[in-house]
Amino acid sequence: MTVIRAKQALTARGWENDVLISINPDGRISSIKDAGTGSDPDTIQVGALVPAPANSHSHAFQRAMAGLTEKRGDSPTDSFWTWRQLMYRFLDALTPDQVEAIAALVQMEMLEAGYATNVEFHYLHHQPDGQPYDNPAEMAERICAAAATSGIGLTLLPVQYQFGGCDQRPLGPGQRRFGNDPDRYADLLEGSQTAISQLPPDRVLGVAPHSLRALSQQSLKAVAALRPDGPVHLHLAEQIPEVEEVQAHWGARPVEWALDNLVLDQRWCLIHITQMTAQETKTLARTGSVAGLCPLTEASLGDGIFDGVHWMQSGGRISVGSDSNIRISLAEELRQLDTSQRLRDHSRAALATAEQSTGRRLLEAVSVGGAQAAGRGSGWIETGQWADLLALDLDHLDLAGLRGDTILDSFVFAGDSRCVQHVWSAGRHMVRNGRHIRRDQIARAYRKAVAPLRDGL
Numbered sequence: 001m002t003v004i005r006a007k008q009a010l011t012a013r014g015w016e017n018d019v020l021i022s023i024n025p026d027g028r029i030s031s032i033k034d035a036g037t038g039s040d041p042d043t044i045q046v047g048a049l050v051p052a053p054a055n056s057h058s059h060a061f062q063r064a065m066a067g068l069t070e071k072r073g074d075s076p077t078d079s080f081w082t083w084r085q086l087m088y089r090f091l092d093a094l095t096p097d098q099v100e101a102i103a104a105l106v107q108m109e110m111l112e113a114g115y116a117t118n119v120e121f122h123y124l125h126h127q128p129d130g131q132p133y134d135n136p137a138e139m140a141e142r143i144c145a146a147a148a149t150s151g152i153g154l155t156l157l158p159v160q161y162q163f164g165g166c167d168q169r170p171l172g173p174g175q176r177r178f179g180n181d182p183d184r185y186a187d188l189l190e191g192s193q194t195a196i197s198q199l200p201p202d203r204v205l206g207v208a209p210h211s212l213r214a215l216s217q218q219s220l221k222a223v224a225a226l227r228p229d230g231p232v233h234l235h236l237a238e239q240i241p242e243v244e245e246v247q248a249h250w251g252a253r254p255v256e257w258a259l260d261n262l263v264l265d266q267r268w269c270l271i272h273i274t275q276m277t278a279q280e281t282k283t284l285a286r287t288g289s290v291a292g293l294c295p296l297t298e299a300s301l302g303d304g305i306f307d308g309v310h311w312m313q314s315g316g317r318i319s320v321g322s323d324s325n326i327r328i329s330l331a332e333e334l335r336q337l338d339t340s341q342r343l344r345d346h347s348r349a350a351l352a353t354a355e356q357s358t359g360r361r362l363l364e365a366v367s368v369g370g371a372q373a374a375g376r377g378s379g380w381i382e383t384g385q386w387a388d389l390l391a392l393d394l395d396h397l398d399l400a401g402l403r404g405d406t407i408l409d410s411f412v413f414a415g416d417s418r419c420v421q422h423v424w425s426a427g428r429h430m431v432r433n434g435r436h437i438r439r440d441q442i443a444r445a446y447r448k449a450v451a452p453l454r455d456g457l
Helices: 061-067 081-091 096-113 138-150 181-197 215-223 240-250 254-262 280-286 296-300 307-313 331-344 358-374 405-413 439-455
Strands: 003-009 015-022 029-034 042-051 052-058 118-122 154-162 232-235 268-272 291-293 315-321 387-390 420-426 428-432
Touching: 003 232, 003 358, 042 358, 042 420, 052 096, 052 315, 052 358, 061 081, 061 096, 061 118, 061 439, 081 215, 096 118, 096 138, 096 420, 096 428, 096 439, 118 138, 118 358, 138 154, 138 181, 138 420, 138 439, 154 181, 154 280, 154 358, 181 215, 215 232, 215 291, 232 254, 240 254, 254 280, 268 315, 280 307, 291 358, 296 331, 307 315, 307 331, 331 358, 331 405
Parallel strands: 003 042, 052 118, 118 154, 232 268, 268 291, 291 315
Antiparallel strands: 003 015, 015 029, 042 387, 387 420, 420 428
């Protein structure tokens, strides 16, 4: 039994002072109660304890590209599409050993940033020439092996990616490692189930039809049905050219088509959705699906600004992910999300309410929405939930002397990952005093893995 004593804790009932949170050996919260008098020397003392969200969208391998794609491409108007060509050239060199080492570093950095779970949108499946490995789930096994090392909670989403566009053209050279027909995808999913079953019981397997561009309409619906109880993630309405392509070939805008043709409910996490009309925003928000937002990557790639104000006013649910992993920071994702609304609307505290400050509202929203997107029984500090917990250091200069919602406001708008004191993922105490317990081991493996990649640039 693990017992944490928090000076302040944001539980499902709101802020509570001086509480004891007990965690069963199975990783679930067993009790929350007033600490009373006295102190057990084995109790872990923390400052402010809050839910640790899921990182709801990641492509782990792209972490090794961070900072390497900031030069102008061949086009005088560089964009997502020219960045994508650079990404394709980079991934052609990746080996399974390198992918495992990179994924472990990504997961370690997520934990140190305050996330408890990695939702991996996993589409790097095959050898560089497009041929499957002897084990079709070789790369999925490497993501799972990384999670075993890092201790993070894992929701694995094998991606179905079949075509190079809405016209169903063959995959291009840079996409060969992604592609599967329906039968090969079914084999991949079966192998992924075997791989993930070796992890602790909080793991989750879902599916990810990549996008409306990468699958036929029939295949998209079939993929969503393969794991009827698991999460379904889909890139949707990320870029203006994507909207135009879908409209030209499918006769409707992406969100419009999805609303008319898919059974969108709480299983679905729709990634990015930065290109929506006002009516699409309101209607989609009311389906119960989660918006999988990646504000730092969306800003980096020029995707556009998600309409968080109207989405949340319509009852929409949100999560955040680090996507390209150019920067892994929970505080900065939340800051970018809110400040983008301010810039667009010439406002301040755009996502605050009369009852909740900006930091509080965002942290609670992405904790609950992230748990839904991950298919994970967490999101609140509440008895019976997985113990996904983030302790913020109230001795940190930016948080000292603060109470309640102001702690979260200062973490999001003045602080960063250095405010993170401890992190538990389903009760696994992986970050202690701001440092992952296996940081040196994971960092050494990463350095060794990326050295030949960088030598080849």
